[in-house]
Amino acid sequence: MGGRTGAIPMNVGFATVYWRDMLRFFRFKTLLVSSLVQPALWMAFFGVAMSSNFDRLSARFTPGAGIEQIGYLTFMGAGVIAMTTLFTSLFGGVVILFDKNWGLMREIFASPLPRTHIVLGIGLSGVTKAWIQSIIIMVFGLILGVRFFSGYTGVETAIAVLGILAFVGTFALGFLFLSATIAVSMESPEGLQGIITLLTLPIFFTSNALYPTTAFPPFLQALAVANPLTHLINGIRYFAIGSSFSAIGIEFVYTPQIILASYLVLLGFCVGMFLLSRWAFNRAVVT
């Protein structure tokens, strides 16, 4: 007799939470398929429809010498990756609310697993899903005519993809931590849904996902600069399109310093959200 437990160090506890969440992801086939098809539909309908309009308008502008003009579909391809990551990540914490309401969280809360590992496990599984989705959007986008990585060598493409995944992962992690924090503090799925919807709209529309932010009034422009989504999109466009290009008649120039700053904003956001979720989980009571 006696409670003998293993000698494995506790710091792999999040892998258990990760394992279960991925198990569920691949088990719910409808959820899996819809989460993969939805971004593709955005590209296929919104992207194609908008680009046919915008490209006609922007055809009147002639970019400066040596600056590549890109189509709207390519411009918004980065936005669709970012938007999908935002939605998926903000909803990624819902599982915690369900676990809480169904009593499943009690098993975990009553175990020796440190609570931060719950957040980390959910966060990493959310990142995995965001990566899978991003890759699917890139592949589907290339098929539709998005001109990502054009003129890149194989190695350059690989580096660019890794760069995009780094941005997507950091961003997703931050929003998953936020989502988990909201979920663990809420009682009802309806309330969670409400808060998430309230968050998504301003985040999405004050970003540069679908249009440049340079023409925004100063107040919105300040929001755009503070918006993690803008920084994610900066990173994706830098890696997928290049450091300077012109779209919808506006020239974009991304220096490595700008991109580094954008990444640091995401990293800071991610760390901040982690601390917030750690606080929320340590004070949460589930009975």
Next chain:
Amino acid sequence: MTGQDLSLTLLPQETHMGDAIIEVRNLSHAYGDVLAVDTIRFSVDRGEIFAFLGPNGAGKSTVINVLITLLAIQAGEVRIAGHDVRTAPDMVRRSIGIVFQEVTLDRDMTVWEILEFHGRLYNLPRQERRRRIDELLGLVELEEKRDARTKELSGGMKRRLEIARGLMTRPQVLFLDEPTIGLDPQTRIRMWEYLREVNRAGTTIFLTTHYMDEADHLSNRISIIDHGRIIVTGTPLALKNGLGEDVMYVETSDTAGTEDVLGSLAYVRDVRQKRNGTVFTVTEDGTRVLPAIMDAIRSRGIAVTAVNLKKPSMDDVFVHYTGRDLRDEGAQKWGAGRGRSR
């Protein structure tokens, strides 16, 4: 004041001498202004099956939630397997297994995955995990269901799976909150058998229930809890004997004469005539005074043709100590205001 302990006063041969594996001293817990648990004191010995019996809302679940570290302790002291829930909650967690009141199984995970997940939560090494899963699936007879999702299981199977999960870490104490709630009678009885088997293998069991018969049949000792206080503690037998209110029934050749004899005995109460015989209660242990009563009747030349003796049930005990029937269940129907009158 934490009620009487009848296990010591009434049945000296059953004094519990083992070392306490659960020690609770002056535990209180409030939700806002509402005091749900009021300076409770009790201890459970290694190897016991100990039941908290009380109506819903009596404070049972609050106590169990503090003991299993889901609720932070507010006042008092709780030690489990020697570990303080306040200072060493992780050690407590590693010493206990839990079966929660509601089903807490992921509907879309398989039986095997449920146990694997639990083993991983507690960091059991892989081989150990796999071995225990095999063992426990055998114990609770779910080998056939290893790859079934839990939503496909019957209520009894789910409960068995949860018991198996609670045992994955080889706990010293298994906590069960209302283990047979919502199960049909046969399944309940089988569940008790599993629990006895688990207990025989050396696991101390702490359970809460609002089923009288469950507490009566399953546990070595019972605490009756109501309004956040322990009213009385004892073995089921001691509690029932402690009422000293056994009901007797005799059929004799002379009913009037019998009533006369019974009226002369100091420990006889409530003599009532029935169609064929006489019903009365005795204020002393019926098994001990029955021969004297028989002798007294026969000494008048009256022949006794039938005798029946009924010990109080746990229902009677409960009503005696709380002054009422279980609040919401009303599962056990029970006769007019006995017990209360004393």
